[in-house]
Amino acid sequence: MKKIEEANKIVMNRFVEFINTADEKLAEELICQNAIFYVPGQPEPMRGPVGYLTIINMMRSGFPDIQWALEDIVAESDKVAARFIMRGTHQGSFFGAPPTGKSIVVQAMNFYCLSDGQIIEEHGQPDFLALLQQIGAVPTL
Template sequence: MTTKITELVRRDPEEIWTDGNLETIDDLFAESFVLHDPSSANEQRGRDEYREYVETYRAAFPDLEYAVETVIAEDDIAALRYTARGTHEGELLGLEPTGERVSVSGMEMYRVEDGRITEMWTSYDSLGLFQELGVVPPLEELDETSERD
C-alpha cells in the first residue's frame, strides 16, 4: 500500500508541475480535495482551484522543474521533499517578471483516500524565493542594516 501511495504522490510534482500535464489532476485528486498553503490567502478547494493554483506558478515559471528528493509513506499519509527550479518569466502575485533563475526547496504532506489525494499541506521557502527574485533583501543585508541602527 505504501508503495502505491508513494508512486501516486510523486506524480503531482513530476507530471503536473514539471511536465505541465494538468489533466492528471482529475486522475490523482479527489473532487473534495483541499490544499493548505500558508503562503496563500485562501485554501484551494477542489480540482479546479488547484488547477488554477498550478497554472499561476507555471505561467510565472514556464520552465519549472521539480526534483523529488525524498518520499516516505505510512498508512494513508505520504511526505515528499523537493527542490523546484525555474526562471521567472511571467507575472507572479503582482510581481512583474525578473528573468531570475530560482531554486526553492519545500515539503508536502499528502492524505490519500480510495486511491485519490484528498488533502495536501505544502510548505516551501517563500522567503528564499522572494529574496532570489530581489523583492526582499538577503538576510546579510538586513543584518548590516540592523547593526547600523
Template structure:
C-alpha cells in the first residue's frame, strides 16, 4: 500500500503540470490542503486546480520533480523541487522572465487511493526573491 500511495502522490505533483485533470482522478471530494502561503485551506479537486492554475499560468515550462518520498500507513512525506520561468502575472506581480528553482515538503494523507489531506511547506520567500518581488538578504544588506 505504501508504494501505491507514493505513486499517487508523485503523479499528483509531477503529472498535473501536463494534465491538470489528474486532480479529478486523484484528489478526494473532501480534500483539504494547507499551505502557509494561502489565507484559507484549499478544498476539493476544484480548489486544487484553482490553486495550481495561478502557478501554471505564471510560470512557463513549470514542473515539479519528486526528490524523495517516505511512506507509512496512509501518509506520504515528499521532498520536491519546482522549476519554471516567470512569464505571467502571479498574485499581482508582473512577469519578470526570471527562472526560479524552489524546494518544498508535503505531508499527504490518502484514503482508498485518493488524496484527502495535505500540508505543504515550500520556499515561497525564495520564489518571491528570485522573481525580484522582494529583495534577497544579500541585496537588502547592500542598500
C-alpha cells in the first residue's frame, strides 16, 4: 500500500501546480474525464477537467493572483486528505462583493479519491465564511 500512497502524494503536489497555473494540459493529465467535484454552494457537482477549470476560473475572477499552498497531506490507499492555504487579492467581483483590494489568507480542507494516478472525486471545503469576512462582505463576529 505504501507505493500507492506515495504515488498519490506526488499526484497531489502536481495538482497544486495545476491549480496555481490553470494549465489545461495538467488538468487533462491529473483529472479523470468522469471526475466529480462537490463544491459548496453549487447544487450540482462539477465534472471532469473542464469542471475543475471552471472552479479555478471562478476563484480567479475575484482573486486574479490567487495561489494555493499545500500545508498538510494524509494519504491512505486511494484516499487523500489535504489542507491548503489560499492567498490572493480581492481585485474582482466575488459572490456579489465588489473588489476591495484586500488580501485574503483562507484555509481549505479537501478530500480526494484517486485512481490510476488521476483524481476521480473531490469534496472541497474552503472556509468561505473567513474569505467573505476578510473582504468585508460578511461582518466578523
